[in-house]
Amino acid sequence: MNQVIDTDVVVVGGGPAGINAALAAGRNGARTLLIERYGFLGGMSTVALVYPWMTFHTMEGKQVIAGIAQEIVERLQALHASPGHVRDTCGFVHTITPFHPEIYKVLVMDMLKEAGVKLLLHSFVDGVQMSGVGGEHIESVRITTKSGPVTVRAKMFVDTSGDADIAWLSGAPVLQGRDSDRLTQPMTMKFRMRGVDLAAVKRYMIEHPDEFYRKTPIAELDQLPLSAVQGFYKHWKEADLPINRDQVLFFTGPEEDEVLVNMTRVQGLDGTKVEDLTLAEEEGRRQVLMVADFMRQRLPGFERASISQVGAQIGIRETRRLDGQYSLQIEDVTEGRRFEDVIARSGYPIDIHDPKTKGVTAAWIAGDGAYDIPYRALLAKKVDNLLAGGRCISTSHEALATTRLSPSCMATGQAAGTAAALSAAAGISPQSLDVKRLQETLVKQGAILH
Structure with a gap:
């Protein structure tokens, strides 16, 4: 028998971006469901041992990522499960943030319960039902589970799958790898x-x-x-x-x-x-x-x-990503560009593990050492109730080499979840949401946008 769940916001993928998206949506008043295919949360941070988190700061040590991400760090510190932000002794970035993955798994489950978020583990989304005159609206997603199929209907959907699974299944435009040959950054078993x-x-x-x-x-x-x-x-x-x-x-x-x-x-x-x-x-x-x-x-x-x-599975740096309303480019990163619709910042440099050769291509950020991530990079084309957060936001292959890092994913996840909750409450599409209202809400909840 097919079970049916109705809610306001569905977040697909329980990695750092999805956790923060679900927390943000729940805290902003939305009935929220987080769907994760493994039996625990954390995504690449836990399943693939992606450790430590890099980085919350610029090369000069200025913090540019905070909000829910910083709250998680502080709560881990209180549990003696992280020393907080420490100097990076290989010098690639100014700080890194070690954490105990087993305690992180339990902490974020507690935080989701506090925010009223419903969680479904051991659940894999394998289908999307579209509606609307041009098939531009996600009506529901189909989940495969041990207890049979589940259909989840919602007003808003947030794709934090890392692989742009929901975008791809819904027919929203997606990209993969380099423009020239579609090759992606290599995988690593940690x-x-x-x-x-x-x-x-x-x-x-x-x-x-x-x-x-x-x-x-x-x-x-x-x-x-x-x-x-x-x-x-x-x-x-x-x-x-x-x-x-x-x-x-x-x-x-x-x-x-x-x-x-x-x-x-x-x-x-x-x-x-x-x-x-x-x-x-x-x-x-x-x-x-x-x-x-x-x-x-x-x-x-x-x-x-x-x-x-x-690792329980191999670590994946890059697969599909959204081809969204705006695609963040390498020049946006290296020149430290600002955007009026900024919803997150990052100080992590370009870090491309070459798809073919031995090397890593690195490039650092000019100006104050940080760049803006615009709201438009979270918005899909052709689908009116879908946002992305984390590794599959809209970027070029080169710019993905910075936005894919966990703290950046946490920041875009918080922004996507907040936007989804505000849009659901107002009965509008995320594309119609007042960006200033979104920014004000994010800042009130600890995000750094300036």
Whole structure:
């Protein structure tokens, strides 16, 4: 028997963007349902071990992301599950934000209950029912569950699936990968290791500064807790592993002898195709064993280390994204552009993991070190009650390389959820919503827009 649920706002995808969207919608008075396919929340932050969060600040240390995202950090701190924002000791950004993923999973469930949000886990959206003269209105979504199909009808839908699933299923225009060949940034299977002697790692860095990323604050390492390591170039080159990357990268924590390794690289596969995902999972896990052996055998401080956790699924940087009312461009980011319809800001640089080669292309932000994300980048074309948040907002391939990061996703998620609630209450489309009213609401609820 097909169960039917009626609500005001449906958020699809329980990652950082979806959590913040659902919290924002619920707190702004909308009956809200959050749909997540796994048995827990957190999206890439938990299922794929994307850790730590990068970044809430500009390169100069000015905070540009706050609101619900900052509230989550502070509540994690109160639970001794995050040190808050700490210096990035590889120097790619000014701060990173470590967190304990298991405590984060429970905390956000508590917060959703506080906001009156209904949650459906183990639920996968596989269909969209359209209505309207031109089929421009989402009437409902269909969910596949263990207890049978469920139809969910709502006034507004927020796509925080990461893969623009709802946009694609509804017929809204979407893009994927580079304009030239549709290739996307590579996937990465992340894993944790325990038994790491981080003091030995730090000593080696201080004694061999040339072997590490050029922005590493070597002169300050004596005073800073080690949070991130990028380099060991000589060791990686000598190992000559069949993995198409050029350096070692890991982050410390959450335990004192633990690191999160971000080094596998699976290229040339499409994260929206089940056959490609199957191949990616196999290849990613083979690379994990290879990298762990390399680290134990060759890196100082890893002699007694062992794998403690591998991602439940491979991490995905890029698949489909909305082709929306405005597409954020690389120049908007690097020139630090401002928009009248700003709904979020970010200080994370361009960070493109090349779809084919070993390298990473980076570009930093001019001006005050932050750029605006406009409301129009959250709005779909051809569908009048759909918003996007997180990784699948409307950008170019290059600009996605900054908006895809979790704090930016949290900020756009809060904006999308707030806009959905305000639009549902007023009985209007998100495209007709007064942007100034949206901005005022966001600022009252802690967002930083200036």
